[in-house]
Amino acid sequence: MAKVSILGAGAWGTAIAILLGNNGHEVTLWSALESEVKLLNEERELKDKLPGAKLPESVAVCGELEEACRDKELLVFAVASPFVRNTAKIARPFIKENQIVVNVAKGIEESTLNTLTDILKEELNHADIAVLSGPSHAEEVSRGIPTTCVVGAETKASAYFIQDVFMSERFRVYTSPDVVGIELGGSIKNVIALAAGIADGLGFGDNTKAALMTRGIAEISRLGLAMGGKMETFAGLSGVGDLIVTCTSKHSRNRNAGFLIGQGYTMEKAMEEVNQVVEGVFSAKATLALAKKYNVEMPIVEQVNLVLFENKSAKEAVSDLLLRDKRREYSELTWLE
Numbered sequence: 576m577a578k579v580s581i582l583g584a585g586a587w588g589t590a591i592a593i594l595l596g597n598n599g600h601e602v603t604l605w606s607a608l609e610s611e612v613k614l615l616n617e618e619r620e621l622k623d624k625l626p627g628a629k630l631p632e633s634v635a636v637c638g639e640l641e642e643a644c645r646d647k648e649l650l651v652f653a654v655a656s657p658f659v660r661n662t663a664k665i666a667r668p669f670i671k672e673n674q675i676v677v678n679v680a681k682g683i684e685e686s687t688l689n690t691l692t693d694i695l696k697e698e699l700n701h702a703d704i705a706v707l708s709g710p711s712h713a714e715e716v717s718r719g720i721p722t723t724c725v726v727g728a729e730t731k732a733s734a735y736f737i738q739d740v741f742m743s744e745r746f747r748v749y750t751s752p753d754v755v756g757i758e759l760g761g762s763i764k765n766v767i768a769l770a771a772g773i774a775d776g777l778g779f780g781d782n783t784k785a786a787l788m789t790r791g792i793a794e795i796s797r798l799g800l801a802m803g804g805k806m807e808t809f810a811g812l813s814g815v816g817d818l819i820v821t822c823t824s825k826h827s828r829n830r831n832a833g834f835l836i837g838q839g840y841t842m843e844k845a846m847e848e849v850n851q852v853v854e855g856v857f858s859a860k861a862t863l864a865l866a867k868k869y870n871v872e873m874p875i876v877e878q879v880n881l882v883l884f885e886n887k888s889a890k891e892a893v894s895d896l897l898l899r900d901k902r903r904e905y906s907e908l909t910w911l912e
């Protein structure tokens with residue numbers, strides 16, 4: 576059994592603490608927010624986000640970062656993406672050489688266009704950085720609903736170690752060397768989920784959503800391949816898998832925020848209503864900037880940006896997507912002359 580700390584006690588960090596505690600590990604769950612530490616210590620439950628899901632006894636909750644990082648075999652980064660860099664900076668002095676660290680958050684940093692593992696590699700350049708991602712809502716993982724994810728790491732040994740720590744009869748973990756593909760699949764699906772939610776909020780149907788999901792994965796893989804990711808990853812758990820869950824689930828924060836925007840809420844009001852991190856909003860501009868940098872077309876991502884940040888009406892965005900220049904489904908597929 577391993578000594579593990581989870582940094583970030585939101586819905587996802589807490590669900591992972593429950594999973595790893597039930598797997599028999601010695602778990603510390605850290606939060607920067609006093610209110611979270613107090614609530615979890617007193618109630619042993621994140622009442623507002625994961626009602627009814629109790630922390631096992633093997634999980635200790637703390638607000639001291641040094642204590643959380645000391646003597647651990649694995650550190651899990653579960654803070655929302657805007658806090659990853661700063662948390663890593665503050666934690667750095669307490670993190671030992673070759674410490675295995677796994678990022679489980681999803682996002683792209685707007686100011687640098689870095690993925691979250693890029694940020695961790697920069698800030699913790701003495702550690703061994705990996706990512707775990709896939710279709711995995713905290714609400715279901717915390718209740719032991721069967722779930723699958725993929726862990727990406729630079730070495731087989733680290734990937735296998737993290738796989739062993741997370742695997743259970745209710746949580747299956749695959750391994751992969753494609754760290755960048757996993758990061759991009761998990762982050763950009765959030766932007767597409769906003770579009771899927773907007774379409775639902777406008778009252779469109781299953782056809783519309785299937786179109787957004789299918790063309791959405793085409794956009795994700797186009798950019799992902801240009802950035803060195805692998806097609807198999809985008810067809811896998813961190814691509815199609817995560818896109819399906821986020822675009823269709825009642826639990827999805829991004830889809831739900833999009834739904835409210837489709838119903839006429841402003842982006843700010845929708846985020847306030849969802850009351851948990853809506854990562855697609857933080858990754859939308861960065862994804863568009865990456866599309867420009869790598870010279871790939873991402874029309875859905877472009878329209879989501881216009882709706883979120885330029886006050887474009889959602890209805891007009893859908894029409895503009897449908898009326899784009901005519902083209903082949905895949906430019907590589909053509910007729911013999």
Ligand SMILES: NC(=O)c1ccc[n+]([C@@H]2O[C@H](COP(=O)([O-])OP(=O)(O)OC[C@H]3O[C@@H](n4cnc5c(N)ncnc54)[C@H](O)[C@@H]3O)[C@@H](O)[C@H]2O)c1
Binds near residue numbers: 658
């Ligand atoms: N909720 C899910 O089902 C789920 C599943 C997979 C991945 N994720 C990803 O995990 C990440 C966290 O999501 P969540 O659902 O737990 O979000 P959340 O809104 O429930 O929690 C975010 C957490 O970030 C931390 N935080 C807030 N302010 C901070 C600060 N100033 N410094 C350090 N930490 C701070 C807190 O612990 C807070 O609870 C996101 O990137 C999300 O995409 C979430």
Ligand SMILES: O=P(O)(O)OC[C@H](O)CO
Binds near residue numbers: 712768817820
């Ligand atoms: O579906 P969301 O928007 O809540 O995102 C949470 C996770 O990324 C789902 O795997």
